[in-house]
Amino acid sequence: MKTTEMLSEDNQLYYYKHYLSxxxxxxxxxxxxxxxxxxxxxxxxxxKFIMLTSNQNVPVFLIDPLILELIxxxxxxxxxxxxGSISQCTFFCVPRDFTAxxxxxxxxxxEEGWFRIAENMGFQCLKIESKDPRLDGIDSLSGTEIPxxxxxxxxxxxxxxxxxxxxxxxxxxHGHLRLKEHIDRKFVPFRxxxxxxxxxxxxxxxxxxxxxxxxxxxxxxxxxxxxxxVPHSRFIECRYKEARAFFQQYLDDNTVEAxxxxxxxxxxxQLAAKTLNKxxxxxxxxxxxxxxxxxxxxxxxxxxxxxxxIFIQDYKSDIILAFQDAGLPLKHKFGKVExxxxxxxxxxxxxxxxxxxxxxxxDHMWNGGTQAKTGxxxxxxxxxxxxxxxxxxxxxxxxxxxxxxxxxxxxxAHVCNTSSLRGQGGGSLEARSSRPAWPT
Numbered sequence: 446m447k448t449t450e451m452l453s454e455d456n457q458l459y460y461y462k463h464y465l466s467x468x469x470x471x472x473x474x475x476x477x478x479x480x481x482x483x484x485x486x487x488x489x490x491x492x493k494f495i496m497l498t499s500n501q502n503v504p505v506f507l508i509d510p511l512i513l514e515l516i517x518x519x520x521x522x523x524x525x526x527x528x529g530s531i532s533q534c535t536f537f538c539v540p541r542d543f544t545a546x547x548x549x550x551x552x553x554x555x556e557e558g559w560f561r562i563a564e565n566m567g568f569q570c571l572k573i574e575s576k577d578p579r580l581d582g583i584d585s586l587s588g589t590e591i592p593x594x595x596x597x598x599x600x601x602x603x604x605x606x607x608x609x610x611x612x613x614x615x616x617x618x619h620g621h622l623r624l625k626e627h628i629d630r631k632f633v634p635f636r637x638x639x640x641x642x643x644x645x646x647x648x649x650x651x652x653x654x655x656x657x658x659x660x661x662x663x664x665x666x667x668x669x670x671x672x673x674x675v676p677h678s679r680f681i682e683c684r685y686k687e688a689r690a691f692f693q694q695y696l697d698d699n700t701v702e703a704x705x706x707x708x709x710x711x712x713x714x715q716l717a718a719k720t721l722n723k724x725x726x727x728x729x730x731x732x733x734x735x736x737x738x739x740x741x742x743x744x745x746x747x748x749x750x751x752x753x754x755i756f757i758q759d760y761k762s763d764i765i766l767a768f769q770d771a772g773l774p775l776k777h778k779f780g781k782v783e784x785x786x787x788x789x790x791x792x793x794x795x796x797x798x799x800x801x802x803x804x805x806x807x808d809h810m811w812n813g814g815t816q817a818k819t820g821x822x823x824x825x826x827x828x829x830x831x832x833x834x835x836x837x838x839x840x841x842x843x844x845x846x847x848x849x850x851x852x853x854x855x856x857x858a859h860v861c862n863t864s865s866l867r868g869q870g871g872g873s874l875e876a877r878s879s880r881p882a883w884p885t
Contacts, residue, residue, distance in 0.1 A: 785813020
């Protein structure tokens with residue numbers, strides 16, 4: 446079975462081949478869209494939608510990946526075009542079922558009024574709501590409903606309005622477009638939507654106004670950065686209910702020492718993220734840090750370190766120097782880049798940062814370990830995994846999407862069985878020596 450991300454990429458490829466490829470006549474001078482002209486169903490729906498949102502001060506911006514990619518390829522022409530100065534419809538006239546826009550919910554002042562006016566203008570609108578995950582927590586689970594998606598259909602074309610919400614890590618989040626029982630599945634071809642198959646997280650885009658096919662629209666200032674985020678935007682929430690059940694059985698450690706460690710570990714994680722982001726090196730929570738997120742939505746207070754994973758292909762030669770410049774001296778270096786690399790940096794207050802580099806084989810992934818006393822090397826095997834965004838200690842960070850399988854591979858059965866990983870057990874579960882190992 447294909448993953449959701451793969452389906453999204455296949456969908457984009459389908460549209461590219463059928464609507465945007467050179468073989469099918471796409472191009473500024475002789476695009477399929479330009480032959481249709483300004484009377485196309487798509488252009489008229491977009492024009493009416495922009496007119497509606499402009500009159501109602503609804504701050505929407507274009508996020509449609511295929512149109513943004515076309516704009517980016519022909520940006521000089523778009524930048525030098527003024528309203529009403531073009532004779533051909535190039536972008537919004539490309540045949541398609543949807544055009545995707547977004548808005549930041551905290552900037553929206555008149556949601557209900559806009560909805561009624563849209564229907565008065567001839568749109569048939571569907572509103573998708575769900576519970577607000579930002580108000581969920583260990584101690585309080587909220588039932589507040591928030592809007593996640595609007596789909597407004599005009600004739601044969603639909604506008605998909607994705608509602609972005611602010612999260613505490615200074616990023617934007619949108620929810621899953623989950624259809625409730627009463628919703629007509631034939632209202633639009635939902636399977637072709639490019640947003641909403643799963644929740645998504647995005648950097649907050651800086652916007653700019655441009656004229657596209659005679660219409661003034663806001664787009665991300667760096668269109669391709671946004672487009673490149675789309676297939677990697679999948680977001681998974683911390684399991685608050687399971688974490689609460691865990692703490693009902695095993696009391697949380699709120700001693701002064703535990704609180705001090707969590708504070709130091711959070712600061713170290715923030716510094717590591719800042720350093721790696723500056724280098725352009727993607728990373729994820731690994732080992733005990735990943736377990737803390739999965740099992741109790743927090744840092745395990747007795748773990749004494751912060752654990753990150755990095756794919757070896759993302760390694761950069763200046764990574765050690767970058768951490769040293771950030772005030773984190775190298776404590777240990779095991780292995781080589783081509784085999785079993787592992788780095789350890791010393792943070793303040795005796796909190797250590799361990800970085801494990803992962804290598805990919807045909808049917809599995811692995812990272813290396815070296816026994817300090819003997820120099821003997823080990824391979825720690827993992828099933829293949831992909832990365833999802835999550836929120837952890839007020840940060841947007843990656844975790845393996847297949848989190849449970851990843852954690853189970855990280856710890857040996859006699860130390861930690863599946864039931865304890867699911868929030869029914871206790872004990873320290875982050876010792877590397879406890880993992881199943883195969884000598885190299």
